[in-house]
């Protein structure tokens with residue numbers, strides 16, 4: 001049975017859904033996502049939990065043209081691997097860009113966007129996606 005969204009569940013998950021929290025090791029300086037209680041590089045438990053500014057660079061991407069009916073409104077779906085400026089990688093949906101304009105190395109920023117609407121209750125769930133950084137991606141064509 002599927003886990004259904006509910007306001008209390010979304011409230012409990014708000015730090016995961018609406019902020020990018022990562023871990024930074026005090027011993028070796030390694031930054032990683034998702035956060036864990038010990039460093040994935042040196043195993044130290046001397047870890048700081050930090051909040052990312054949400055700015056990064058698109059490293060790799062893939063475009064999904066065949067998606068389930070649930071994601072039909074978002075097709076084609078662009079999934080990217082983003083290197084955040086704090087030094088860790090994460091996957092996310094890339095929005096607000098035409099697939100033909102995609103390329104490795106563009107600057108992106110995390111934005112809060114609607115993920116889904118529960119048809120029976122009308123509950124709207126939001127989450128983080130990435131879009132090109134406006135003003136860096138655009139307007140440098142001279």
Ligand SMILES: [Zn+2]
Nearest residue numbers: 025028039042
């Ligand atoms: Zn470490």
